[in-house]
Amino acid sequence: MMDESKSFKAKDLYRKFKENVLKYDFNNSHGERDNMQDNRIFARMDAKFPIRFLDPSTGREGEAETLDISANGLGLVTSKVLSERTPLEIWLDIPDQHESLYVRGNVIWSDDFGYSGSGQQRVGVRLERAELMGLARVLWAKRNR
Secondary structure (H helix, E strand, C coil), rough: CCCCHHHHHHHHHHHHHHHHHHHCCCCCCCCCCCCCCCCCCCHHHHHHHEEEEEEEEEEEEEEEEEEEEECCEEEEEEECCCCCCEEEEEEEECCCCCCEEEEEEEEEEECCCCCCCCEEEEEEEEEECCCCHHHHHHHHHCCCC
């Protein structure tokens, strides 16, 4: 059971996130994919965390690292080839003394922009549903690094 001070901190982080999420600049801060329309509802933040993923349609597993995270999406880099519309089950390893955050989503784009010849691929994943509490955990972990 979480003690009251930790529960309060999580609720406070969640409240601050909700108050400030629409104040962020939604421009693509990474510079790539500038020719695509940005349809994000939630702001994304730079965050590097290891993840594990599974394509449930093929049983193929892989590892990646997040580059950025929002409440309803992930930007990641992986050595696995992931095509658009690939369904993924994802376990995000947040260093906050809790279990991995489990989410599901679909690849909405992938390319080797900036990674050409490295065997790495940049991938955008849209989550099936917004994970506001998961994002609060990411904010807490980033703040306490």
